[in-house]
Amino acid sequence: MINKLAIIGVGLIGGSLAQSLRLAGACKLVSGYGRNTENLEKAIELGVIDEYFTDISKVIFDADVIVIATPLTTYGPLLEEISHSIKPSAVITDVGSAKKCVIEDAKKILGKNIQQFIPGHPIAGKEKSGVSASSPDLFQNHMVILTPLSENLADDIQMISSMWESCGANIVTMSVEHHDLVLAATSHLPHILAYSLVSCLAKMKEEDDIFKYSAGGFKDFTRIASSNPEMWSDICISNQNNLLQVINQYKAQLDEISGMIKIRDKKGLEDLFSKAKITRDQFVEQKTTDFNDNQTK
Amino acid sequence: MINKLAIIGVGLIGGSLAQSLRLAGACKLVSGYGRNTENLEKAIELGVIDEYFTDISKVIFDADVIVIATPLTTYGPLLEEISHSIKPSAVITDVGSAKKCVIEDAKKILGKNIQQFIPGHPIAGKEKSGVSASSPDLFQNHMVILTPLSENLADDIQMISSMWESCGANIVTMSVEHHDLVLAATSHLPHILAYSLVSCLAKMKEEDDIFKYSAGGFKDFTRIASSNPEMWSDICISNQNNLLQVINQYKAQLDEISGMIKIRDKKGLEDLFSKAKITRDQFVEQKTTDFNDNQTK
Numbered sequence: 001m002i003n004k005l006a007i008i009g010v011g012l013i014g015g016s017l018a019q020s021l022r023l024a025g026a027c028k029l030v031s032g033y034g035r036n037t038e039n040l041e042k043a044i045e046l047g048v049i050d051e052y053f054t055d056i057s058k059v060i061f062d063a064d065v066i067v068i069a070t071p072l073t074t075y076g077p078l079l080e081e082i083s084h085s086i087k088p089s090a091v092i093t094d095v096g097s098a099k100k101c102v103i104e105d106a107k108k109i110l111g112k113n114i115q116q117f118i119p120g121h122p123i124a125g126k127e128k129s130g131v132s133a134s135s136p137d138l139f140q141n142h143m144v145i146l147t148p149l150s151e152n153l154a155d156d157i158q159m160i161s162s163m164w165e166s167c168g169a170n171i172v173t174m175s176v177e178h179h180d181l182v183l184a185a186t187s188h189l190p191h192i193l194a195y196s197l198v199s200c201l202a203k204m205k206e207e208d209d210i211f212k213y214s215a216g217g218f219k220d221f222t223r224i225a226s227s228n229p230e231m232w233s234d235i236c237i238s239n240q241n242n243l244l245q246v247i248n249q250y251k252a253q254l255d256e257i258s259g260m261i262k263i264r265d266k267k268g269l270e271d272l273f274s275k276a277k278i279t280r281d282q283f284v285e286q287k288t289t290d291f292n293d294n295q296t297k
Numbered sequence: 298m299i300n301k302l303a304i305i306g307v308g309l310i311g312g313s314l315a316q317s318l319r320l321a322g323a324c325k326l327v328s329g330y331g332r333n334t335e336n337l338e339k340a341i342e343l344g345v346i347d348e349y350f351t352d353i354s355k356v357i358f359d360a361d362v363i364v365i366a367t368p369l370t371t372y373g374p375l376l377e378e379i380s381h382s383i384k385p386s387a388v389i390t391d392v393g394s395a396k397k398c399v400i401e402d403a404k405k406i407l408g409k410n411i412q413q414f415i416p417g418h419p420i421a422g423k424e425k426s427g428v429s430a431s432s433p434d435l436f437q438n439h440m441v442i443l444t445p446l447s448e449n450l451a452d453d454i455q456m457i458s459s460m461w462e463s464c465g466a467n468i469v470t471m472s473v474e475h476h477d478l479v480l481a482a483t484s485h486l487p488h489i490l491a492y493s494l495v496s497c498l499a500k501m502k503e504e505d506d507i508f509k510y511s512a513g514g515f516k517d518f519t520r521i522a523s524s525n526p527e528m529w530s531d532i533c534i535s536n537q538n539n540l541l542q543v544i545n546q547y548k549a550q551l552d553e554i555s556g557m558i559k560i561r562d563k564k565g566l567e568d569l570f571s572k573a574k575i576t577r578d579q580f581v582e583q584k585t586t587d588f589n590d591n592q593t594k
Contacts, residue, residue, distance in 0.1 A: 073563065123512045143510065178506070185498055186511035190518045192554055193490055198573040200543075200550040201482055209475070211580040213440065214483035215420045217521045219584065221487045224514045225577045229570035236558045236566050246497075247555050251548065253497040257489055258544050261533045266370065269533050273526035276495040280522045283508040287516065 002027035002163065006063035008056070008078060010034050010043045012126060013095045014069030015134030018048050020167035023136045033059040034070075043131040057085045065163065068094040072234040075102055079109040086116065091156045093118045093163075097183060097231075098239035099147045099176045115151040118160045120144060121179065122169060123187075127226040140168035147176045184242035189250060191232055192243070194225040299324035299460065303360035305353070305375060307331050307340045309423060310392045311366030312431030315345050317464035320433045330356040331367075340428040354382045362460065365391040369531040372399055376406040383413065388453045390415045390460075394480060394528075395536035396444045396473045412448040415457045417441060418476065419466060420484075424523040437465035444473045481539035486547060488529055489540070491522040 005021065007014040010032040021027045032049035033056045034040050040052040053059050060066050060082050068075060075094070086092065096102045099119045106117045124142040126133055144164040148157050161171045174182075201210050236243060260268045302318065304311040307329040318324045329346035330353045331337050337349040350356050357363050357379050365372060372391070383389065389407075393399045396416050403414045421439040423430055441461040445454050458468045471479075498507050533540060557565040 123510060125512065125514070127514075142512070145510070172510075182506050182510050185501060185507050186515050190494060190515055192551070193494065194518065195570050195573045196547065196550045196554055197487060197490065198577045199554075199569060200547045202572070202576045203550070204482060204543075204546070209479050210482050211576075211583070213420060213442070213469075213479050214580070215422065215439070217422070217424075218483050218487055219581060220517045220520050221491065222577050222580075223517050225570075225573050226581070227570075227574070229567050229574055232570050233563050233566035236554075237561050237563055240558055240561065244555060244558055246501075247551065247558075249501070250493065250497045251551065253493045253500070254489070254544065254548065257493055257496075257533075258541060261537055261541055261544075264534050264537065266530050266534055269530035270526045272496055273492050273522075273524075273529050275499070276492045276522050277524070277526055279499045279508070280495045280519050283511070283519075284516060284523070286508070 001025075002065050004029045004031060004063045004065075006060045006066040007032045007049060008034075008059070008066065008068045009070035009074075010040060010049055010052070010131050011069060012129050012131075012133045012138075013122065013124075014067060015043060015046075015048045015131040016124075016136065016138035017067060017069070017095075017122075017167065018043075019134060019136035020139060021163065022047075024166040026163065026166040027065075031059045031063065039131050046131060046134075048131055048134060056081055060085055060090075062087060063090055065159070066090055066092045068092065068096070071228075071231045072096050072098060072102065072238040074234075076105045076109065079106060083109050083113070086113070088113075088116075090116060091118060091159055092116050093120045093160050095120060095122055096238070097121060097187065097235045099179050101238040103147075103149065103176060114149060115153060116156070117149070118152055118157055119147045119149070119176070120160060120164070121147075121183070122164065124169075125227075127223050129228040129231070137168070139164065142169050143172050144169040145179055146171060146173045147179050148173060180239055181242050181245075184239050184246045188235055188239055188243050189246045191224050191227060192236070192247065193250070194222050195232070198222050198225045298322075299362050301326045301328060301360045301362075303357045303363040304329045304346060305331075305356070305363065305365045306367035306371075307337060307346055307349070307428050308366060309426050309428075309430045309435075310419065310421075311364060312340060312343075312345045312428040313421075313433065313435035314364060314366070314392070314419075314464065315340075316431060316433035317436060318460065319344075321463040323460065323463040324362075328356045328360065336428050343428065343431075345428055345431060353378055357382055357387075359384060360387055362456070363387055363389045365389065365393070368525075368528045369393050369395060369399065369535040371531075373402045373406065376403060380406050380410070383410070385410075385413075387413060388415060388456055389413050390417045390457050392417060392419055393535070394418060394484065394532045396476050398535040400444075400446065400473060411446060412450060413453070414446070415449055415454055416444045416446070416473070417457060417461070418444075418480070419461065421466075422524075424520050426525040426528070434465070436461065439466050440469050441466040442476055443468060443470045444476050445470060477536055478539050478542075481536050481543045485532055485536055485540050486543045488521050488524060489533070489544065490547070491519050492529070495519050495522045
């Protein structure tokens with residue numbers, strides 16, 4: 001049981017976590033901090049948090065667990081602000097999509113208290129943001145990746161794992177480097193590709209027509225281009241090297257396909273598309289199996 | 298009322314058209330042709346068609362409307378086979394995603410009878426293929442683009458328009474060139490990007506992990522990579538020039554974003570993502586409005 005939970009950033013992820021823990025009876029008091037008072041009022045109204053303060057030190061005062069759920073580039077200034085007010089027994093965690101940069105910031109600012117910081121990342125989200133989009137079942141049957149530090153205490157890691165398990169999530173631990181590369185490929189790259197497609201099409205002079213005549217495939221494909229721009233520009237910069245690497249790999253793949261189209265290599269294209277289809281169908285089937293397995297657990 | 302409808306290729310599109318017209322009482326007899334007898338038997342079982350023959354001349358014999366719904370590169374050989382058996386009063390149409398190549402083939406083969414051929418393209422589909430995936434409401438509130446030829450008769454164009462309207466579709470006519478460019482951008486390019494993403498990720502040595510840790514965004518983004526490989530390799534080749542052009546435009550856009558990531562241009566990225574988000578949100582809103590308008594018509 002968490003006596004006091006401090007949510008720094010009561011948006012989609014922070015709000016969903018608070019709701020889920022309250023529903024599970026896993027925390028007593030939820031205190032919220034954010035930049036947008038209207039959003040915080042909404043969070044009170046929706047019963048997501050019990051209280052909020054615009055003074056962050058009041059929010060983290062005596063908190064047992066502090067969850068940072070704000071865009072990645074705000075971590076540094078926020079940690080600076082709170083580093084001297086965190087109680088020694090508190091555990092800090094986060095939900096950021098890139099982990100190396102977060103850990104570097106935290107180490108610099110928290111110094112020897114870095115042991116209190118357990119880096120985390122729930123693999124869940126929507127293209128909507130803000131507390132109104134939050135929901136208590138957002139993490140149900142989703143993975144939460146933890147990338148613990150050598151300085152962390154086993155009990156603290158266990159506490160954060162249990163917190164996420166209360167939300168129905170499955171915990172996975174991995175190295176920071178592996179996390180950042182895997183997420184660059186499966187999450188950050190697709191977002192860049194979707195933003196890029198919408199931008200590219202918006203520039204074509206047939207713009208009006210182009211969007212008018214698009215079908216369901218385009219809508220699904222570009223769903224993630226409706227994601228929070230601030231959050232995603234932060235992720236790009238925070239996971240810069242991995243992202244540039246996977247963009248290059250992607251461009252090489254696109255060039256291979258272009259090359260086949262140029263020489264009208266129907267068989268080559270069909271083979272490549274068939275392999276991609278099989279891979280993707282297997283992935284969806286596996287996800288469905290995992291989901292059903294978890295449902296019956 | 299269509300007395301006899303010949304469906305050449307009883308798959309997702311051909312099967313859905315037949316079902317929809319039967320449900321609307323818009324045709325008396327549906328005769329089917331295809332390469333896969335098992336699929337045709339299934340079509341009979343599902344009540345999609347009344348009869349099928351493996352001899353295509355029997356299928357088109359005395360047909361009032363002949364719909365070609367097979368992969369694009371099969372049009373040439375099919376038209377060769379049927380060109381001398383089509384009755385003079387029959388109208389031929391198709392559902393192909395690229396129109397210039399189709400029209401070139403048809404003109405070459407049909408000669409002066411080209412007036413009987415009305416090129417068409419319903420903007421509807423799914424990633425599943427075959428008659429089992431077909432459904433009578435596939436075209437409901439979707440657009441069907443016709444790219445009529447100067448040789449076509451107004452009555453024939455009207456007949457094909459009415460046929461699609463019976464399926465709940467909205468008819469749009471445009472030039473062949475405009476169709477092929479707009480579709481390259483909104484449909485063919487996204488498919489290539491999705492196939493490319495799955496192929497790219499499958500090559501990374503972290504493959505197993507990579508698919509395991511992907512979330513809902515990835516699943517939606519790659520849905521179209523589960524589309525029919527034969528159909529899509531045909532589309533790539535048939536709309537070669539437009540597709541190569543939009544792939545180049547896309548690569549330039551991706552390079553712009555890479556460049557911003559390289560120099561850590563947070564503001565530039567955020568602006569670009571914001572514009573894309575606004576464009577995409579407006580598009581979805583517009584689509585929803587159009588849909589509701591059509592529902593209340």
